[in-house]
Amino acid sequence: MVSYRVGPYGANGQSFFGGFVDYLSYVNLKEHGINGVKIVWEECETEYNNAKGIECYERLKDKAKISAGPIHPMSTGISYALIDKTAADQIPMAMVGYGRTDAVDGSVFPYAFPLVTTYQMQASAIVKFIKEKEKGSLEGKKIVFLYHDSAYGKEPIVALQEEAKLNKFELTVIPVAHPGNEQGAQWLKIRQEKPDYVIFWGWGVMNQTAIKAAQKVGFPRDKMIGSWWAGSEEDTVPAGDAAKGYMSATWNVAGKDVPLIADIEKVVYGAGQGNLGDKSKIGTILYNRGVSAAVLSVEAVRKAQEKYGEGKAMTGEQVRWGLENLDITDARLKEIGATNLLPEIKTSCDNHEGSGKVKIQQWDGEKWVVVSDWIEGNKTLIHPLFKASAQQYAKEKGITPRDCTKEM
Template identity: 85%
Template structure:
């Protein structure tokens, strides 16, 4: 009897294994090292809420990407570098065969993972943060500072300030008030270059983490009497700065923050002190964006929304999370076009998709994301893909765009990336790819 049943059992086992493999291959896994608690938890809640809502939306609306279901797992980092690495190590095994881009929403964690992710061949997305010389994909094939970088943002802000001050910055004084971390220091090289080019005085004033003590810094700003303050804050530091500026009498309409200082979480707690304050952004706020309205209808209408506080839908950071997910899904779609529709993509294939994005106005319209973010076209030599921002102003109740898309000085900034990447390659013994041969 045993000889009779052995082939049947073996056949059943093979069949089950094939079914299991087929089920797995129909899933695209996103490792999500997120943070929803700690000093920056409110920011993470909105961003990752939007990110996961869009993944859910694609599953519900389109049955995934060409039939491939999007799956994910979150791991709490508390915006802590060591915990971010722990989360990565915990989840990377699941991502070995199928990996969506990893979004840490942390420059420090991104720095800690940039070598690891390259070694593991897992794509590390750094949208508006992270190691910005990774724009040079010849040296950083698995790192993607997508949309725009701190340096290009700083350059665009300087361009906006120059226009506000009559077309010349010669002899003017700009204070750079920044979070004393890798994040805050990233823009300094660009601002120094802009100061040399435009002949203005740059005064650098750091603020220690988490930034709820700024009395001495604002006394110095009052003494310096700058024409503008460029502000690179994060979390509680932002509302603290706005209240401190009001206290010393510095006009908020002479302050322009980075995109991490320009969310509702930053201005609403500051109350009247925030009115008139400006900040850069690479995505707009509001539910007037069709995809945001449809997410609320489809996902929250079915009771499957990720946010406990639905009031965050349409906020800057929620919409930013959606836009990060849009580009991640588009990279998977692009990779499938090359490597096989209806199949899960591995890290190398998704990295290729990220490196060959071409998000036109027509594609944004088709996605319901018109004006949510700028057009993007990446390549081996340009992992940024845009370099544009808008300036928005808080009117006391909502963010209002006060500029069109502004591109930073690419001719000034991108050579800085290339020089830094070249030095990094030399230090690490990396032979850069020949981008002329990449397609």
């Protein structure tokens, strides 16, 4: 686990990785591991720093080669830095809701899995949601894209540009420098632009700063829709009253009503093996999301064992196959108590994403409330962008893409 629990994004990492580790402990305690194979893990602190992410990977990769998990960097920048290395080392990398989006094309990126929904499909789904609110037309509307000036923040721009052409709205892109606690100039520009909506791609302290700044300049929070990394209690609670009405995309709900979350608290914390120092984070958006990412890891290993042998530890190559052949239905999610933690996921050689759907949630002043059904981004518009980018990457790197018709 190349993780981060300190630094400017440490509060977010504590919740996410806490949920992730708690689920691994839960599987060990409840099921004695994956079909009897106990899960082990080792953690290395990156502080969300790309160079430290590479150092951590190099330190841990030899152990990972013996039985690979997959790796979850939880950082788009670190994912970019590791994408060639993991392929060369044949260690699968899961980028659950982040990372290099064109890795959806498994013919070019066999070891990289931007699972659940990518940034481009998320942005497209947000546009679809706004369009529904505007009675089916965005023509002549103005949308500002306010983003973290990093690989993470830049990922959706191409998709939003295509959506703007298709839906005839005016798009203005405004970057915010890391870590994002200075946004005065950006919000002054937004006040001058008078957009109909702000689509917001923030992370860490940038999120509460933006929500407070929106209130200061009088921009309505219910016209501001964040990415799933800008929609947690870590963002809204510190913003106080300013956050009421604010919306964000998500793929998982908050709360302990999810049976799996309640059972993790009972089983893991009951055994004194909980990973969190602050138990109040159990059931928060990022905690539950960490659990959802760990569920994907465990289900990938379980899938690999179906093919290569139950009760055996799996190699990186075998887990790669498991990730590429996931078929997690609603029935399976219900079976493990994880309903509303994930949409249905079905991956293949030419689709390492597996879903492409989000829900929209809104902060009511105390909690997150889901305000939409599943919304799928415009696959017809967005997926060709992935394909073109992946093919260009293959050309630059001298990669011969796999024939996915032979991988069925």
